[in-house]
Amino acid sequence: MVPIRLTEARETLLVTLYGRALDARAAHPVLGDTMAAEAVDAIDFDFRRTHLTPRTAPTVAVRAKFLDGWVREFLREHDGEATVLHLGAGLDSRVWRIDPGPGVTWFDVDFPEVIEIRRALFPERPGYRMIGVSVTDDDWLAQIPTGRPTLAIAEGLSMYLTEEQGLTLLRRITDRFNGGTTIAFDAFNRLAIRTQRTNPAVRMSGATLHWSVDHPRELVRDVPGLRLRDAVDALTAPGAEQLPRGTRVVSSLLRPFPAVRHMSRYLRYER
Numbered sequence: 001m002v003p004i005r006l007t008e009a010r011e012t013l014l015v016t017l018y019g020r021a022l023d024a025r026a027a028h029p030v031l032g033d034t035m036a037a038e039a040v041d042a043i044d045f046d047f048r049r050t051h052l053t054p055r056t057a058p059t060v061a062v063r064a065k066f067l068d069g070w071v072r073e074f075l076r077e078h079d080g081e082a083t084v085l086h087l088g089a090g091l092d093s094r095v096w097r098i099d100p101g102p103g104v105t106w107f108d109v110d111f112p113e114v115i116e117i118r119r120a121l122f123p124e125r126p127g128y129r130m131i132g133v134s135v136t137d138d139d140w141l142a143q144i145p146t147g148r149p150t151l152a153i154a155e156g157l158s159m160y161l162t163e164e165q166g167l168t169l170l171r172r173i174t175d176r177f178n179g180g181t182t183i184a185f186d187a188f189n190r191l192a193i194r195t196q197r198t199n200p201a202v203r204m205s206g207a208t209l210h211w212s213v214d215h216p217r218e219l220v221r222d223v224p225g226l227r228l229r230d231a232v233d234a235l236t237a238p239g240a241e242q243l244p245r246g247t248r249v250v251s252s253l254l255r256p257f258p259a260v261r262h263m264s265r266y267l268r269y270e271r
């Protein structure tokens with residue numbers, strides 16, 4: 001069994017991993033990530049602490065499936081010749097779900113302690129590298145080759161950064177990679193940050209959420225060179241019909257309120 005000693009933001013990866021594992025074990029999975037279920041079986045951790053249940057787990061799987069869709073679309077748009085940076089990858093097996101061809105170089109990036117656990121759980125694969133750093137470090141991007149279409153994808157990461165850290169990261173990515181760059185991530189608004197104590201990952205880990213993106217277009221002002229391609233409400237995005245019934249009922253009742261509609265969004269920018 002792989003022991004886990006993670007705290008705060010790092011520990012939250014266990015919540016999303018367990019969500020995907022529960023989904024994989026369901027009779028009709030949304031995502032069907034069997035590697036997540038195998039990883040959970042190999043980890044020495046009391047996953048009951050996540051408070052996720054088979055009923056609530058689809059919340060995690062629906063988000064992962066939506067963002068997988070954007071990764072596939074990017075690779076299609078660039079004929080499978082690209083670099084993918086998966087930031088705050090945690091123990092997500094996205095690279096195996098997407099299973100990119102030989103023209104893709106894929107980097108999974110997370111804190112060194114997290115990458116150490118990844119190495120113990122997941123096999124190597126051609127064209128795939130793991131980098132153990134904080135995405136807020138100033139020089140790690142120098143390791144990533146330039147000159148090819150590049151996708152930076154992050155799921156469940158932006159809210160753990162401060163606004164300054166998030167904007168600096170976006171500026172560094174847009175500075176390093178030129179045309180053909182896409183940056184895709186999910187973001188919370190101010191209401192989601194204010195009500196963070198209701199978030200299972202925050203409750204379990206004691207992590208603090210910081211960055212809220214209330215107006216996706218503002219990032220275009222703050223990060224030179226960025227263009228907004230999509231801002232999609234998670235509650236009504238394609239695939240949201242597979243969210244847990246309770247979430248769908250509450251979401252349809254509260255849909256008239258923009259602050260609720262925009263609590264969690266999928267954002268896609270281009271350079």
Ligand SMILES: C[S@@+](CC[C@H](N)C(=O)[O-])C[C@H]1O[C@@H](n2cnc3c(N)ncnc32)[C@H](O)[C@@H]1O
Nearest residue numbers: 010012013016088089090110111134135155156
């Ligand atoms: C909620 S988990 C999501 C993990 C993964 N994306 C998933 O969906 O399962 C948040 C992840 O962000 C990572 N993270 C938070 N701040 C980070 C930073 N400054 N640098 C690198 N990774 C970070 C954590 O270690 C953790 O793996």
